[in-house]
Amino acid sequence: MLDSFFSLFFSENIQTAWQLIKDYVYVWMPIVLFALFFQLYVRYIRTKWIINQGWFLLELRLPKEVRRSPAAMELVLHGLFEPVVGTYLDVFFGGQVRYWFSLEMVSLGGEVHFYIWGQKAWKNIVETRIYSQYPDAEVVEVEDYALKAHYDPKTMKMFGAQMSLVKADAYPIKTYIDYGLDKVGDEEEEKIDPLTPVTEFLGSLRPGEQCWIQILIQSHRKEGLEDIHFFRTPAWQEGAKKVIQDIIEKEALEGPPSMLNLTKTQQDTINAIQRSLDKHAYDTMIRVMYFAKKEDYDSIKGMGLIGSIRQFGSNNLNGIRPKWFTSTGIAYPWQDFRGIRKAAHQTELMDAYKRRSFFNIPYKNWNGKAFVMTTEELATIFHPPGTVATTPSLTRVSSKKGEAPSNLPI
Numbered sequence: 001m002l003d004s005f006f007s008l009f010f011s012e013n014i015q016t017a018w019q020l021i022k023d024y025v026y027v028w029m030p031i032v033l034f035a036l037f038f039q040l041y042v043r044y045i046r047t048k049w050i051i052n053q054g055w056f057l058l059e060l061r062l063p064k065e066v067r068r069s070p071a072a073m074e075l076v077l078h079g080l081f082e083p084v085v086g087t088y089l090d091v092f093f094g095g096q097v098r099y100w101f102s103l104e105m106v107s108l109g110g111e112v113h114f115y116i117w118g119q120k121a122w123k124n125i126v127e128t129r130i131y132s133q134y135p136d137a138e139v140v141e142v143e144d145y146a147l148k149a150h151y152d153p154k155t156m157k158m159f160g161a162q163m164s165l166v167k168a169d170a171y172p173i174k175t176y177i178d179y180g181l182d183k184v185g186d187e188e189e190e191k192i193d194p195l196t197p198v199t200e201f202l203g204s205l206r207p208g209e210q211c212w213i214q215i216l217i218q219s220h221r222k223e224g225l226e227d228i229h230f231f232r233t234p235a236w237q238e239g240a241k242k243v244i245q246d247i248i249e250k251e252a253l254e255g256p257p258s259m260l261n262l263t264k265t266q267q268d269t270i271n272a273i274q275r276s277l278d279k280h281a282y283d284t285m286i287r288v289m290y291f292a293k294k295e296d297y298d299s300i301k302g303m304g305l306i307g308s309i310r311q312f313g314s315n316n317l318n319g320i321r322p323k324w325f326t327s328t329g330i331a332y333p334w335q336d337f338r339g340i341r342k343a344a345h346q347t348e349l350m351d352a353y354k355r356r357s358f359f360n361i362p363y364k365n366w367n368g369k370a371f372v373m374t375t376e377e378l379a380t381i382f383h384p385p386g387t388v389a390t391t392p393s394l395t396r397v398s399s400k401k402g403e404a405p406s407n408l409p410i
Helices: 002-009 012-023 025-053 071-079 088-092 120-133 196-203 236-250 264-277 300-307 337-355 375-381
Strands: 055-063 100-108 111-119 138-141 156-165 209-219 281-293 320-325 371-374
Touching: 012 025, 055 120, 071 120, 071 375, 100 196, 111 120, 111 196, 120 138, 156 300, 156 337, 196 209, 196 300, 209 300, 209 375, 236 264, 264 375, 281 300, 281 337, 281 375, 371 375
Parallel strands: none
Antiparallel strands: 055 111, 055 138, 100 111, 100 209, 156 281, 156 320, 209 281, 281 371
């Protein structure tokens, strides 16, 4: 009867395909069922492993004078790089995944805070790394500010976005080295810190307003069976080398492919890419949110937030831009009846932020794709600002500390 029904509406080719599906159901059905079961199994064991890890949130309270360049934070991030997942037993039976961290800059009514979030097993290592580079700072474990916050779309408004790179991962953003912050001996007032516009924006918020910037990082690696990927994915370095070759071959001036035939800008671009190849790299996702009660909300602050990160970009290198907004796909009133879709986007973004979830379930690759940033790039967009940053509401320690706590592990 079903065959007769199909014959009325579908062509002979479709009928033949339907017949093959029926004839070989004993072949494809077990494969489909196994694939579905395996996905559910992986989801279950990974969820269990993640829940059992526990987490920490450390606040970095800065000394009044920070004389270290962002290279110090780069060394901190260098020490957190751990691309190894574990044994096949750990992965397929224990659910282990790569550890990940969240670097966060937050304004709570104009009070600016720097946080680092991670799995509990890494807490002492993170503290040790920070104290080794910033001995005058205070590193304090605090309650999670995000879990205290409650967003109600009925009484509040939100601007939220997830970011991406403007160009391919191979091109680095404009880093602290490009701004000359790696040079020793410059007077503090002569330095140009690209993070200053961010901290100034965060410090400009009024009581009742909040702005959260989250930089999720996970050690980059060539993924394979250890990551439950049955086909290996290439590491970013392979793409970077290809970009260099393409610049030399396709963008050179007239003549045979050679560095000598490149323009100064092209040479600088290649030098920047080559410098990145010597650095550890992280898979990265950046989220930003600004929200407040309706009576306190200032719609222009959302654009101000995006504008505060534009100085990390360069025409010949890379930049950071919004890729997804909470209003994405909602251009006209009839596309979102009574604001239901936008409210759902905002609620999900808030939940994903609180869970620090992007590389794994429940928000794996949610509304975006991870991009690659080196330790140099990450240290540029997240580091304790020096006294050149005059933001009065930036949390700083009132007096110098003599040394790091003696009971920290070495």
